[in-house]
């Protein structure tokens with residue numbers, strides 16, 4: 001089963017709209033030196049940068065897919081400060097990260113909330129990138145697999161079978177995010193394979209279709225080995241996605 005690798009840059013709360021345009025352009029320049037038709041690349045800038053990035057991708061005909069980092073589960077309403085799935089779809093957003101560990105830990109997002117967001121994103125024809133991952137405490141207590149399994153069951157509960165077929169799941173161990181300490185390729189492979197089996201249990205026949213990314217301190221130096229694992233279909237990259245040269249090297253490692 002061939003799954004096109006997806007390398008996603010999660011810019012988190014970095015870069016204003018002018019800096020965002022610059023990074024899109026620098027990145028297209030870096031990637032022009034490589035062939036990456038076998039890899040999909042998505043960029044996830046802050047909400048306020050989306051329109052600028054959409055314009056530059058469109059006008060300069062860049063090969064990137066536009067992504068968002070979060071959204072609300074309702075399409076409109078009295079939800080001060082929130083952004084809806086329909087607003088994102090209108091901006092040609094293709095991928096929306098939901099349930100990132102920072103949203104779970106800092107903004108109280110439960111599996112139930114993540115499930116509602118994932119379903120709302122998929123309903124608008126976009127693809128959710130559903131994030132799961134254990135904390136260091138979970139891992140040291142030997143419950144990493146259980147935690148990830150529970151998160152998957154809860155967070156994917158509202159998706160239809162057809163929506164599973166295009167789904168992206170990102171396994172991001174919390175202890176590896178922003179720490180410079182990535183999961184070993186063997187451990188990352190084990191958990192991504194496990195995630196695939198759980199997905200197949202939830203919706204039989206879809207395990208081999210869903211793309212499972214690894215995230216957590218992915219850098220040019222560790223990308224080739226991580227991306228070379230059978231069940232790792234791409235990377236969700238934080239820090240290194242803010243540097244065009246580093247991100248392009250990670251994209252190149254996925255070919």
Ligand code: 13P
Nearest residue numbers: 010177178216217238239
């Ligand atoms: P880092 O690549 O900075 O560890 O961040 C990973 C991440 O959280 C991507 O969503």
